[in-house]
Amino acid sequence: MAAKVYINGTFYEQEDARISVFDHGLLYGDGVFEGLRSYGGKVFRLREHLDRLWESAKAIHLEIPISHQEMTDAVNESLQVNGIDDGYARLVVTRGVGTLGLDPAQTSDPQVIIIADRITLYPEEFYANGLKIVTVSTVRNHPAALSPRIKSLNYLNNILAKIEGKQAGCIEALMLNHKGEVAECTGDNIFLVRHGELLTPPREAGILDGVTRQAVIELAIESGLAVHEIPLTRHDVFIADECFLTGTAAEVIPVIEVDSRSIGDGTPGPITRDLIEKFHRLARA
Numbered sequence: 001m002a003a004k005v006y007i008n009g010t011f012y013e014q015e016d017a018r019i020s021v022f023d024h025g026l027l028y029g030d031g032v033f034e035g036l037r038s039y040g041g042k043v044f045r046l047r048e049h050l051d052r053l054w055e056s057a058k059a060i061h062l063e064i065p066i067s068h069q070e071m072t073d074a075v076n077e078s079l080q081v082n083g084i085d086d087g088y089a090r091l092v093v094t095r096g097v098g099t100l101g102l103d104p105a106q107t108s109d110p111q112v113i114i115i116a117d118r119i120t121l122y123p124e125e126f127y128a129n130g131l132k133i134v135t136v137s138t139v140r141n142h143p144a145a146l147s148p149r150i151k152s153l154n155y156l157n158n159i160l161a162k163i164e165g166k167q168a169g170c171i172e173a174l175m176l177n178h179k180g181e182v183a184e185c186t187g188d189n190i191f192l193v194r195h196g197e198l199l200t201p202p203r204e205a206g207i208l209d210g211v212t213r214q215a216v217i218e219l220a221i222e223s224g225l226a227v228h229e230i231p232l233t234r235h236d237v238f239i240a241d242e243c244f245l246t247g248t249a250a251e252v253i254p255v256i257e258v259d260s261r262s263i264g265d266g267t268p269g270p271i272t273r274d275l276i277e278k279f280h281r282l283a284r285a
């Protein structure tokens with residue numbers, strides 16, 4: 001089924017959905033985006049995703065030309081017209097058409113794009129058996145240069161890390177920050193379990209403040225687990241009892257090996273499995 005793509009208030013057939021080659025989203029990666037997930041026709045934590053989109057836009061001096069409510073309606077309509085109950089929606093706001101120079105002041109009309117799609121998950125075996133990942137040498141963007149909290153259209157930092165991970169035979173890869181601390185994976189946040197407590201890098205480590213990360217922290221606290229947002233090193237990862245990743249597309253996925261070290265006993269641990277189940281229940285609630 002061909003997708004109907006929303007651009008600035010109008011739905012276009014996929015092949016007719018077009019953006020100018022002079023759009024600074026294309027020329028410079030100048031724009032912001034979000035990835036959303038719908039379960040049973042309802043978008044998971046839509047308000048949080050929209051808040052983050054508006055925060056990303058604010059950080060880059062981009063004014064989103066529609067309101068939160070209009071965006072909410074447009075997202076829901078996109079899912080409806082495409083007949084998607086369980087799926088994924090990509091929101092993109094570009095800087096708009098401009099001259100060939102960098103200056104955003106020379107651009108006009110930011111483009112608001114919504115692409116609703118079926119979800120392509122990691123293969124089921126990874127949820128059952130866990131992922132093997134590696135640490136890559138591409139350092140996560142220095143937060144003082146370009147904050148990883150901005151979900152911008154310039155994802156080259158993550159793409160370079162992804163390429164390195166794939167070259168090592170892994171579908172996800174761990175990135176360290178400029179201090180050599182654990183930051184996050186190319187498109188997912190990371191958690192460890194150690195002595196029955198949950199550990200995850202703080203926002204200050206230079207990470208995307210994940211919506212799924214926050215949901216998992218809440219679920220863990222509700223179930224009585226202590227959660228520590230603290231700086232972590234690769235050593236902390238190697239000696240963890242359990243490890244898992246969180247993200248809108250991945251949800252919660254176990255990690256059983258990092259840099260050829262087995263994590264715990266090399267199988268998805270009990271706290272990870274419990275949180276996976278709790279997350280599924282929350283998402284479908």
Ligand code: PMP
Nearest residue numbers: 187188189208210211212247248
């Ligand atoms: N880190 C990065 C770099 C991401 O791109 C994402 C989103 N794919 C995440 C973490 C996870 O964030 P969320 O749970 O909001 O999808």
